[in-house]
Amino acid sequence: MTDWAARLYIFFRPRRILLGGLTLSLLGLSFYATSGLEMDKGLAALWPDSSPTLKRTAELMDLAPFSRLMLLQLSAEEGRATANLAPAADELIAGLDPGLMRALDLAGGLPGPEGLMNLLPALCDRECLTRVTAESAPEAWPRALAELKGDLAGPSGLNSFFWRADPLKLRSHLFRLFPAQTGRPLADPLLGHPLSPDGRHLLIIIQPLVSMNDTAGCLALMENLEALEAGLPRGLSLQTAGAHRHTAANARAIETDLVLTLSLAMLLILAIYLFLVRSWGAFWLFLTPAVAVLLAAAGLTLAFPPVSGLALGFGAAVLGIAEDYAVHVHYALRRAPDPPAALSQVAAPLGHSTLICAAGFGVLLFSSVPAIRQLAFFSALAIVAGYAWALIVLPHCPAMDRPREAAAPGRQPFPPPASPDGTRIWAVFSALAGLNALLLLLYPPAVSVRALGLPDPDLSRDQAAIEKVWRLDGGRQILLAEGADLREALELAGLATRELNRREPGSAASLAALLPPPDEQQANLLAWAIFVRTYGPGLKSGLIEAAGREGFEAAAFEPFFRWALTGPGRPVSPDSLRAACLGPLADSFLAEKGGRHFAVILAEAGARLSEDFDGRIFVLSAAGLEKNLSQALAGEKSLWPLCALLCLALLFRAFRGAVPALLAFLPALGGLTAVLLFQLLRRQPPGLVETAALPLVICLGADYGIVVVSELRARVDLGAPKAIFVSGLSTLAGIGILILADHPVLHALGRTVFVGLAVAMPLSIWLLPRLYRGRKRL
Amino acid sequence: MKIRFFLILTLASLLLTAAPAGADQSAARRRLISLSAALADVQSINGQFTQEKKFDFLKEPVISRGVFFFSRPDYLHWEYLAPGVSGLDLEGGRVRAWTGPPEKRLPQPEAMAEAARLAAGQVLAWMNLDPEAIEAAYQVTVAGEEPLRLEVIPKRAGARKFIEALEVEFNADLRTVRQVTLREPESRTTLTFSAVRLNQPRPAD
Structure with a gap:
């Protein structure tokens, strides 16, 4: 049995050309097979596939919009001019490879007051409508109009923005439905980008179009950003934070x-x-x-x-x-x-x-x-x-x-058996x-x-610096509610958000309240239509008359009458949110993959749901992920x-x-x-x-x-x-x-x-x- | 709205003390450069203002009066005294917006403070008086010589939805601004400054 190698040697000794030919053929075939090698340069192969939860988490990791964003901070050196921050940011954005990433438009489309208020009729439930009815009653007008005039005289900010479309300040009923803690800094409308209070830092948020598990894609993305960084004017520097940089x-x-x-x-x-x-x-x-x-x-x-x-x-x-x-x-x-x-x-x-x-x-x-x-x-x-x-x-x-x-003469390397x-x-x-x-x-x-993971002090430093400048809380966790359709996902997200907020008020946010089920919206629209039929004519004529006494022209509140009292009102959908310039909000909280729909819930780190949600809500927190892994x-x-x-x-x-x-x-x-x-x-x-x-x-x-x-x-x-x-x-x-x-x-x-x-x-x-x-x- | 309000503040911070301007945009740039140099030793600006807002849909203008205090590097106090008392303080990127007299002062909602914080970045950029920074956001041209008037237009279309243009008129001494007029789609706001003083000590909070 052990002589097979010797026998093979003896067999091939006179046939070395044959052996060489066979060997070369095998190597050639192997080379041919290897040329078809499909290389997966991603990190997915490092994820254990024994746990269904982890497998699912790996699939969903890219889906959470917040986890796949990258933050870019353009900074002017201490004592350097900050003038070219915005032009440099524009140039940098223009140089982004469109196949790898896109910059979020943080300034584009500030929502218009009328477009926003148009959403209210479909979202105003019975309790909301009771309050709206009270707040739009004739006895409320004098105070509301006096307040409005006071606002116009002072640093009223958003109040004057809404003054024609919402003189009775009904917008509070709409605003409470918005998810809080979206954590996205507001853009300076003059510069088109968020600028830090000291004017030295400018923020760009980019959405990579490659998976954070795609190493080749992440490398190409970072190379693109580094090339753009190299072309920045003197005195400006770029800091980046995000999972893609870590992968690269x-x-x-x-x-x-x-x-x-x-x-x-x-x-x-x-x-x-x-x-x-x-x-x-x-x-x-x-x-x-x-x-x-x-x-x-x-x-x-x-x-x-x-x-x-x-x-x-x-x-x-x-x-x-x-x-x-x-x-x-x-x-x-x-x-x-x-x-x-x-x-x-x-x-x-x-x-x-x-x-x-x-x-x-x-x-x-x-x-x-x-x-x-x-x-x-x-x-x-x-x-x-x-x-x-x-x-x-x-x-x-x-x-x-x-x-x-040869063994040395006379040398006995091995003694008699012992x-x-x-x-x-x-x-x-x-x-x-x-x-x-x-x-x-x-x-x-x-x-x-x-x-x-590779401990990357530069990345940690940049991330900490960016979070400090923009006061971002990096410790939040993302939960994904999954459904066969958007409605199912949103309903689940709504239940989970309510449970989390019951335990810790204000700790969770989702889009569920802004996108209630269609039948609920239809009921709200019907109730609003009854409100309009009942109070509309009196509200319009009475408010015009009362406002006239305060010095307002008759057409002053036309935008208000348009959205509140005209037409049947429309149900709110992701598309109508986008039409109201709330696209980034909708896209941040909603996702779709493989025909399944997902609603994002943004929650405090460590927030826990009851067992009822097990298997239906996926938690994407870093700590939870680490523990599961x-x-x-x-x-x-x-x-x-x-x-x-x-x-x-x-x-x-x-x-x-x-x-x-x-x-x-x-x-x-x-x-x-x-x-x-x-x-x-x-x-x-x-x-x-x-x-x-x-x-x-x-x-x-x-x-x-x-x-x-x-x-x-x-x-x-x-x-x-x-x-x-x-x-x-x-x-x-x-x-x-x-x-x-x-x-x-x-x-x-x-x-x-x-x-x-x-x-x-x-x-x-x-x-x-x-x-x-x-x-x-x- | 907040953008208008802060544009007034930021431009006021730039133009309350000023140097003469030329006849075109490049001349305006030269003026901005010389202004920047002239303001190098200015640590604070304070005074009084009268704000007159004319709305297309309001029969009478809304007039209010107040005081302000800018102090480098990052302090701003803007206070309306009549007809109602309200205002804001910002320092080090932190903003406090409030209503009511000092003894009954009520903080304004978080959202408004955040909006004010956003605008604070522009205020401070103007305080630094970097011509390049100004030209990154605005197009500045000389609209008139005697009295000197500058027209300032936001470069971005998004901003022009709210602010069409500003006009700044200087006092004859060309050291301080007399008036800032803000043109908006449905209104026009005029800020008239008086009793402007430079390098005064900051009042106690």
């Missing part, structure tokens, strides 16, 4: 980190091969990861369309393990008398290692995070591809099949396992999504222990005995202990990345253990220590180098692998032979 910053950090670390890794690996391998065969070793990437990427393309760009990026980073087998085969070929002998010696241990590593990564297929599942599949494929390449193709490559290192010192092996294993248990007890893994990711903590147990079980099966299996597992256990101990010293419990990276440490540690123990048991010198040293160093260079990354996820991945392997490598090279041989020295 993360994507950039990951891209920069990967480019930097992968380049460094390539150089380091090249240096390792040049100085340690010192053979032309190093070229093929260097080629191995590329071959493995190509084959694994092809498999991933066929299995998971579309492929997560993140999975592919991280997967490429963990390919250091794919060339491990090639290194082992390389040293075995150099030590063994002939290639078939070398291959028959290494095929079995490397086969076990492949099985264990693939199984270890296979455990990650149970992850709730799609990107981790793709990463696991990619890595497992790469390992199998690396194994096949190392044993089938590599021995035939030029400079690979010639033994270069029984493994089972007691000591058990003792060391128990000690390490106990230490592990203690560490896990003291410092259990804690999964938090907070650690996954952390809960959904909690299952990830159990994957690495599962991987460790599976690994141990496969070692038992491979060695058919407890002592060698435990011995082979020691490097993995040591690496695991080192990672946990390191986290304790950092005073940081192992997080999501650390727990996701632990299977890698376990598999690599087990890989080293298998090779060393197999060599010890076979009493054949296949150069395992040197192979482990070289492949370990190259893995450290490939993955451990990520410790230099700025992005917390990549850094944690690199740190975990670095610490784990830094312990697993010397354990396998130094400790394992000594434990195996007992007190005897080589």
Whole structure:
């Protein structure tokens, strides 16, 4: 069974052209398959799909209008002229890429008084109409008209704006229906943009047209804004805040980190091969990861369309393990008398290692995070591809099949068989396992999504500055009421808003009161029509007469009579709100996706609804989202222990005995202990990345253990220590180098692998032979 | 409405002290530049005003009187004393609008204070007297020489829905403004200033 590699070698030795042709064909096919790769550059693959609530939240995240806006603040430097703020803002808005974003028109269409008051008849319920009737009765006119004249003489502000359309001040019945806390600063009508009181800052609100999960879109959007910022006049600066900037910053950090670390890794690996391998065969070793990437990427393309760009990026980073087998085969070929002998010696241990590593990564297929599942599949494929390449193709490559290192004459590298010192092996294993248990007890893994994001002090600073200048409360949460139609969504939003406001008056706002159900509006319009028939004629003639006595012309209140007493009145709809110049309000509180309608409720942070609303109202608060995400990711903590147990079980099966299996597992256990101990010293419990990276440490540690123990048991010198040293160093260079990354996820991945392997490598090279041989020295 | 009201204030803040103007828009710009330089040492402006509003649909004009006090960098007190007592104070971006005499002062609703805060940005921009800032929002031309009159028109169509134009007439000394006339779609407001003084200490609240 273990001779299959040797037999294949012998078969292909006279048929190398055939093997080359087959290999090139496979690589060509893989290249062809990979060319059809559909790359998903979004972050959606990082959302756990095990929780329906979270899945829904991910879908709805883009829907909440408030959460997808970006705030741009144009500021003049201290002591600099603020003159060009508005022209610069106009220029900046003109330069926005219309395919990526649009600026909200905060100044356009200040609502006209008559257009606004036109909404009242359909919205005035029985209680409202009773008050309107009282306030428009003849006895109320003298006081109202006197007040009106007083208002016109003073800084009445909006009062004089409404004086002809609403002399009796009925607008209060309409205004109370408007959602409060829309949180949108008013534009200066002269400049067309909101200007801060000190005149130094100008606000632009933009609505991105790309999803905040679309990294490519966010990058393009930020590049557009940065180009516009670069073109600003001297003395002006631009600050931006919003989820899209965060996405772009993360994507950039990951891209920069990967480019930097992968380049460094390539150089380091090249240096390792040049100085340690010192053979032309190093070229093929260097080629191995590329071959493995190509084959694994092809498999991933066929299995998971579309492929997560993140999975592919991280997967490429963990390919250091794919060339491990090639290194082992390389040293075995150099030590063994002939290639078939070398291959028959290494095929079995490397086969076990492949099985264990693939199984270890296979455990990650149970992850709730799609990107981790793709990463696991990619890595497992790469390992199998690396194994096949190392044993089938590599021995035939030029400079690979010639033994270069003959055993030194007279040297007996392996002494006569000695029984493994089972007691000591058990003792060391128990000690390490106990230490592990203690560490896990003291410092259990804690999964938090907070650690996954790139801490961006610039973004935090800009956001805080913008919120401070415009007095925005960033702590509110968004609730989405869903319905098959607008009416259903609004009714639900109305119920929820009322419940929240009952508990905490003024804590929630929605458009439900401005858009009551059609039948309710029809009843209001009917009642208003009866009011007009009953009181209309008297109101008009009487008010004209009374106003005349106060010096008002007869036509002064024509706008009032037009909306209040003429015509049947119209129901209020989103379109009629837009016609009344309330489009931004309607668009902020209403949304539609996939034929479903959503009404937005803006509530205080931490506001909670009763269980009646469970499953019907989705909360999009940052805190709630973080909690739900952390809960959904909690299952990830159990994957690495599962991987460790599976690994141990496969070692038992491979060695058919407890002592060698435990011995082979020691490097993995040591690496695991080192990672946990390191986290304790950092005073940081192992997080999501650390727990996701632990299977890698376990598999690599087990890989080293298998090779060393197999060599010890076979009493054949296949150069395992040197192979482990070289492949370990190259893995450290490939993955451990990520410790230099700025992005917390990549850094944690690199740190975990670095610490784990830094312990697993010397354990396998130094400790394992000594434990195996007992007190005897080589 | 609020925009009209604050345009009066902002223009008054600019033009209560003034330098002579030329005959066209570029001349007006030069005047604004020299005015800006001339006002560099002005820390405060205060005085009295008479406001006469003529509405198309009101037989008699509405006349009111009051006092004002501007102080750099960001203080404004504007108070009507007759026929009713009302006014506002703004400082550091915070606005208090009120009605009634000091002993019975009632705060105005939040919405009005917010509207006033918005306008405060313009007031302060004018107080800084940056010609470029002024020209970003207004088109200024010289309408007459003796007495000197400037015509100020908002550049944005949205603003012109409420304010068609302002006319500013200077005193013969060309140091202070005599009158500001605001033309609106259905009304005309004239503010006449008197007893204007510069660099007076700010009164206690």
